[in-house]
Amino acid sequence: MRNVCVIAGGQSQWGVRRATLRDMFQEAGKACFEDNPAVTNKDIDGLIVGSAYTERCSFQTHLAPLVAEHLGIKPKNLCLRVELLCATGSSGIMLAYAMIKAGEADVVMVIGGEKLYTPQRWEVNYSELASVDHDWDGAMGLGLPPPVFAAVAKQHMKLYGTTEEQLAMVSVKNRRNGLNNPKGQFREEIALETAMSARPIVRPMKLFDCCPVTDGAAAIILAAEDRAKHLTDKPLVYIRGTGQASMHNMSANFSNWTTWESLKVAAQQAYAKARVTPRDIDVAQTHDCFTISEIIEYEDLGFCRKGEGGYFIQEGKSDFGGQVPVNTDGGLLSCGHPFGATGIRQGIEIMRQLRGDAARQVEGARIGLTHNLSGFIAAHTVVIYGRDLE
Amino acid sequence: MNSVLQGRYAVTMDMWPLQSADFNRIHPFYDHLRQGRLTTTKCRDCGRQAFPPRVICPGCLSENLEWVDLPVTGRVLVATEEEVGVPVGFESPLIHALIDLGGQIILFARVKGCSTGELKEGDEVRLVVFPVDPLPVDGRKGETILQERVFFAFEKV
Numbered sequence A: 001m002r003n004v005c006v007i008a009g010g011q012s013q014w015g016v017r018r019a020t021l022r023d024m025f026q027e028a029g030k031a032c033f034e035d036n037p038a039v040t041n042k043d044i045d046g047l048i049v050g051s052a053y054t055e056r057c058s059f060q061t062h063l064a065p066l067v068a069e070h071l072g073i074k075p076k077n078l079c080l081r082v083e084l085l086c087a088t089g090s091s092g093i094m095l096a097y098a099m100i101k102a103g104e105a106d107v108v109m110v111i112g113g114e115k116l117y118t119p120q121r122w123e124v125n126y127s128e129l130a131s132v133d134h135d136w137d138g139a140m141g142l143g144l145p146p147p148v149f150a151a152v153a154k155q156h157m158k159l160y161g162t163t164e165e166q167l168a169m170v171s172v173k174n175r176r177n178g179l180n181n182p183k184g185q186f187r188e189e190i191a192l193e194t195a196m197s198a199r200p201i202v203r204p205m206k207l208f209d210c211c212p213v214t215d216g217a218a219a220i221i222l223a224a225e226d227r228a229k230h231l232t233d234k235p236l237v238y239i240r241g242t243g244q245a246s247m248h249n250m251s252a253n254f255s256n257w258t259t260w261e262s263l264k265v266a267a268q269q270a271y272a273k274a275r276v277t278p279r280d281i282d283v284a285q286t287h288d289c290f291t292i293s294e295i296i297e298y299e300d301l302g303f304c305r306k307g308e309g310g311y312f313i314q315e316g317k318s319d320f321g322g323q324v325p326v327n328t329d330g331g332l333l334s335c336g337h338p339f340g341a342t343g344i345r346q347g348i349e350i351m352r353q354l355r356g357d358a359a360r361q362v363e364g365a366r367i368g369l370t371h372n373l374s375g376f377i378a379a380h381t382v383v384i385y386g387r388d389l390e
Numbered sequence B: 001m002n003s004v005l006q007g008r009y010a011v012t013m014d015m016w017p018l019q020s021a022d023f024n025r026i027h028p029f030y031d032h033l034r035q036g037r038l039t040t041t042k043c044r045d046c047g048r049q050a051f052p053p054r055v056i057c058p059g060c061l062s063e064n065l066e067w068v069d070l071p072v073t074g075r076v077l078v079a080t081e082e083e084v085g086v087p088v089g090f091e092s093p094l095i096h097a098l099i100d101l102g103g104q105i106i107l108f109a110r111v112k113g114c115s116t117g118e119l120k121e122g123d124e125v126r127l128v129v130f131p132v133d134p135l136p137v138d139g140r141k142g143e144t145i146l147q148e149r150v151f152f153a154f155e156k157v
Helices: A021-035 A054-058 A063-071 A085-101 A122-130 A146-160 A164-180 A192-196 A225-231 A261-274 A291-300 A309-314 A331-335 A339-355 B028-034
Strands: A004-011 A046-050 A078-082 A107-114 A200-202 A216-224 A237-245 A283-285 A367-374 A379-386 B038-043 B065-070 B073-082 B094-101 B105-112 B124-138 B144-156
Touching (some): A004 A021, A004 A085, A021 A063, A021 A216, A046 A063, A046 A085, A054 A122, A063 A078, A063 A107, A085 A107, A085 A216, A085 A237, A085 A339, A085 A379, A146 A200, A146 A291, A146 A309, A146 B105, A164 A291, A164 A309, A216 A339, A237 A261, A237 A339, A261 A291, A261 A367, A339 A379, B028 B038, B028 B065, B073 B105, B105 B124
Parallel strands (some): A046 A078
Antiparallel strands (some): A004 A237, A237 A379, B073 B094, B073 B124, B124 B144
């Protein structure tokens, strides 16, 4: 089996975009190649495209050849699309990693994106009914569901004493970190009082507790180690291990709302394959779709003990200078969340942190982690990156 | 607008399930709803009861399933009220609750007919079945047949 490196990454501008899905794929592809001029579209022998809502919002299937054509890529080993809603980008990275590791491809671009703002805004929320179990949860009016995370938060607060202020601290931190990503959706800091007094979406989730709806794309290039050595003069960043788990889909089968068992399984798999422990992680990008998510992720990724996620943010342990800086480029709460691109954006930030050229650097970072949840907290995806192989 | 479609039905824009025997093998669920019953499938071979209803048992993969009744009243464990971003077709605030149906199953379901702040932890709720948009289906002679449909939620007792 071969070792696999990340050698380039870039993203389009994210936000409410006056652009089509294919426009943004072109922007992201260009930004990715510009990150590392030593690699060109002629070097790419595999293309994996990620998009969850391409059929719903752009009425377009068979996306990978379309993106290849627009980027001047002529893949000869693989050319396909992946979809796992909010974890689509990370799923593409996992698949590229496995294909390269197995020798089925050498240099693979993973590019993901979404065009979520349709000409009439009602369709944005309506489309989300397709993202949970349509026939059961969708018909109950659950989209990408603030009510679900509000129900999670209420239970976590009751069980562990987590406070609304601790939730708000997550959005204050991530908004501040958002200043590190010039292409993110929001680039303004917010005060704790602003977050606390914002209008409620589903109590206790208020405006700044929820990530926005976002148009955008991002691209990353993975290569076999022997090719990577010739295609970049920057420090090599390896993929060390991955894990992906799902133990339920419909709400009725979600047995524990405050301890995410499939996250623990996915993390355990990734840690074991990477031969590291939670204590070894120097920097992490976790799925902060809602503030409560990041708090539970501290716990179930093993950064702190169960129930202590609220204290972890309160004591600054997930901030720069803390035990493990989390969402150093602003996370979903600041950058936004175009489903197919999010995991790729996280991978790019980890690549930069481990190369040592991040906008705001975690000093000496050697091991990084990304995490996504998807759907009705129904699947979890964890990828571990490292500057070293051991 | 979109003159080509002229008001035609597109299944990708349908927020309700396809329910009839023409399109869905678990159609008895919806027949039972019309009778005021909330049901699901149980495996006659291994005894496992699943929700939502299936055509195979997720435990032993047997197709030897039977329909069983679930309780139609339950108790609220957690209630949420969505004030912003409610999907078209649903009232605002849109209220959901984790509902314990007699210790058999916990559903996260819509609760209709409550105003803001009305639904509380511990409240009793019961099944409510209501008509939803009928499904336009092509008939054999080119005519459009409307198939009636229903769905369910809960209401405060």
